[in-house]
Amino acid sequence: MTDPTDFEQRTREILDESAGRLDGRTRSRLTQARHAALAQLEQPQRHWWRSFVPAGAAAAVAVLAVVIWSGSPEQPLAAPGDDMELLADADAPDFVNDGEDLEFYEWAAGEVET
């Protein structure tokens, strides 16, 4: 019966021997993995909030566009000056005073629609 300490020692030696026998490909890949991991230290630190910068900029542009589009003055149907010109025009039909011609204008409008 092997003494437990000897047994532990023996198993450890065998596993160490096995680890020392790794082939060239494995050793090479382990070295590459180590270098890749250490290369992270060379890169500048990235803050978590920086990943939101592009999305934030796009959202800000979108909001600005909506504000500009919705805030632009609508085209007036008629300028106030146009109404005054119409009222002041002597040749314009006088709908208010010529009450007898109102039926004629309604009839003419109906004819145009038909």
Added chain:
Amino acid sequence: MTAFVTLAGVYNTPVLSSVLGGERSRDQGLMTTSRALDQFLSSVEKRAFKIAQLGLRHDDDALDAVQDAMMKLVQSYSARPVEEWRPLFYRILANRIRDMQRRRTVRGRIMAWLPVRDSEDDEEFDAIAQAPSPEPEPAKRLELDEAIGVLETAVAELPPRQQQAFLLRNFEGLDVNETASAMGCSEGSVKTHYFRALESLRSRLGDVF
């Protein structure tokens, strides 16, 4: 010469010199950490690979697990005290191995429904893989080959927690406290797993060793 004197004057202003001094000391700190990490990783990489290989029984998966553990340690824990690196590294590795074992179980269930494809036919000749490793004399080598094969088969067939406890305690040489930290369990559990692993291996290999 005048320009040099002028620039030297600017660099010697208290604000700029303190900024430059800060950058220099940060660079020096980075180099020191990088060297210490390089030394640490190169000291554990082979044993870490063997542990992953015995847990996963697949060389490429084992290499991936070790690389992931290295990346994670450097990325997240390089600022931690050096004496904490080993248990942290092996904890990350153990988690990675467990994740890969679970994923493999799921993939195995899916692949069971798909037609089998022999991947060995696709492998090309790799000169580096064929490179000889440092080996002892033929007779001794044969004896060791047999011992390695028998032991690794027995260790690979241990229950996962016993395997972990045995490899971390015996192979990697972590103490009970460090092993408990790496395994994410109590020291009492480590002792129990390790004792059972030893008993199992001794009953199986006692005659061989």
